[in-house]
Structure formats: C-alpha cells, structure tokens
Amino acid sequence: FTGSIQGTKFTNDLNRNGIFEAGVDLPQPDVTIFLDQNNNGRLDNGELQTPTNSLGGYSFSNLSPATYTVQEIVPPGFTRVTPVQPVTVVANQTTNFDILNIAQTPPTVTGSISGRKFNDINANGRLDVGEPGIPGFTIYIDLNTNNIFDSSESSRLTDATGSYQFNDLQPGTYTLREVQQPGFVATQVPAPVTIPLSTSATVPNFTNINFGNRRDTGSISGRKFIDVNANRTFEPGTDQPQPNVTLFLDINNNGRLDIGDLQTQTDNLGGYSFSNLPPATYTVQEIVPAGFTRVTPVQAVTVVANQPTNFDIANVQVPPPPVTGSISGRKFNDINNDRTFTPGTDQLQPDVTIFLDINNNGQLDRGDLQTQTDNLGGYSFSNLPPATYTVQEIVPAGFTRVTPVQAV
Incomplete structure (x- = not known):
C-alpha cells in the first residue's frame, strides 16, 4: 500500500496566498526537487530526486506511508518562501505540496572614488613620478556644489601618502572638493565623477581622482667647514x-x-642644501666627524616661503691627547753594596714613601706626587707628561740612600 507526493513549483505569487493558481502565478520548470531523508538540507546520494516539468510540476510515487521532507535546489536569484515542513503520505492517496519561490531584489551596486592629494612641484597640473603626497587635507563631497564644506557633507582626511577614498557610493554624480590650507595653491581640481546605475558587480571604481597643489616652500643651504682661525x-x-x-x-x-x-651629505666644497621646505623653523644638526668639535651653536633656522636661508656650520679640530710616560722601579737594601739589586742577596723594602720632588728641595711638599712601595719594594708613577723628574724618598730610619739623586 503506497501513496504519492505531487505539486507545482512556482513563482510570482501575485495574490500572496502561497498556493499555485494557473494563469496567475508563474511555474518554474527544470528545478531539482528531492526527498531529504536525513533532513540535512542537501541532496545526498540515494535520495529520490526529480526535475520540475515545463509546467513546474513534479511527482514522487510508490512512497511508503510516512512523513517526508520535500526540498529543492533553489535557483540562483530566488528565495524559497514555502516553509520546509513534514509532508505526510497516506496509503492509496496523493498528497499535494506546492512550493513557492520569489525573485530576489538585486542589490544596488555601489562604487568608490579614490585618489591622492599631491605636491605639484613643477606646477604642471599632473601627478608626476616623485611628487610626494600631502597628508592632513580634508577632501569632501560637495553635495550642494556651493564650494563650501558643510557639516552634513561626507569627508575624508588624506593619510600619510596623501591618499583618500570614499566607498559605498550610490549611482549618481559627485563633485569632490578640498579644504584649502595656507601656503598652498591649487593646480589640479578634478571634474565631477558619475557612478552609473548598474546591476552588475563589475561597476568600475573610480581611482586617480587627484588634487594637485603647489606648495610655497623655502630652502636651507650653507657650507660645512673647518674653522682654522x-x-x-x-x-x-x-x-x-x-x-x-x-x-x-x-x-x-x-x-x-x-x-x-631629512638628511644629506656635504659635497666636495663642503656645501649642503635642503629644498622644498614648508615655512617653519628647523634645527640643522650634523654627525660630527671624529677629531672635531662643532663651534657653531645649535639654533633655530627660520625658513620663509620662496626664499633661501643660508646657515654655515663650523667645526674645529680637537687637539690630540698628550702622550705620557711612567717611572717605576724597586726600593731595596743593598746588602753587598754594589748599588744593583741582587736577588737572593739584597732585601726588598716595602712601605717606603717615594715622591717626585717638583721644586727639588729634598722634601715631600703638598702637590708632590707620592706613592708607597709594595711588598716587593716596587713603586710606579704613571701618566707623566714628557719632562725630567727627581725621584726622592723618605729614607727609613737606620738607612742611608746610596743611589744618587739625579734627573729621570
């Protein structure tokens, strides 16, 4: 004992009753209808399927009495509005189940406008290679074309490269303007841009809608030199x-x-230059060469529009550090009286005060360099400028100096 499911696949439900009415509603042929056994919403292997005929009709026969889920592969551009629901099959009966789709409203295709705000160095009204972008400028859509930036008008601030972009623009004609700033003169103003009405996703995005400005700039130049006198x-x-x-x-x-x-290298005449500088104050610094000291003060250098500013920088050579020497020796008890230290015979004398007698008066005075002999009788004076020195001692009690006092 079996039953069947049949129905019509249709669209354009004019009376909004969800039921196919011949002569009013439109049938949908060649749509795949299937019985979704596992209710996963997909057509799997083994599931019964059939295409709708020229009148949108479909049929599944010889079905065992049960409940079934009738699904479809929804055609592109349509949305199913008949709910997905159980369809009951009764033995020896035919169950009718119509399925309604409606056409989707195509989304309005939008476009974009982008470009750059640039410093038109040669003032030719074109963005040339090497001409830099200008950040921090307001670009706006002049809706009422009054050439004034109104609070209700959409705007963008140019980024570090001078770039801007407006997205999701509806079809129409757009007039773009910039908010001018002091020190700039416009050299390129773009014409109005028309975004066409289209249902295609390939509507062009309008790029290189550029704004050119000549910037009133100045320069700093000068000479880097060794100040001999x-x-x-x-x-x-x-x-x-x-x-x-x-x-x-x-x-x-x-x-x-x-x-x-900004940096530069001095040329073979010591010259340097920084050009295209906006009017402002600048600090000109240097990486001071080894062996030199900068004597020109670090100070503010003012740049005026359309004028050069001269700023020379002087260095002087740093005198080399003095070459020094040292005096060292040994203090000993000359047992064999040969005035030469003999290991194993003569005795080392620690803790004896040795000093350089600056005024040669034989006494340790304030300002005389002094030191103590170590446990091996050694002493040393280092970092001494080239000169002659008199090495004296405070002779220990019970001893007599036998090394002559002489110039070292």
Missing part, C-alpha cells in the same frame, strides 16, 4: 671645507638622526 666665519684660503659630512634636520630636537629626519 676659530672666528666661526668661513674665510676662503684660510678655512677648509669639510666634504662627506652627514647633516640632518632634527625634527624632534633630540640631537640624533632618526628615521624620517
């Missing part, structure tokens, strides 16, 4: 230029060359 002013023929010295603009004034600080 120590007057802090470069004098040709007397002072010497210093090539290959690293100079940098110390942005955070920490006295070190950091990442992001």
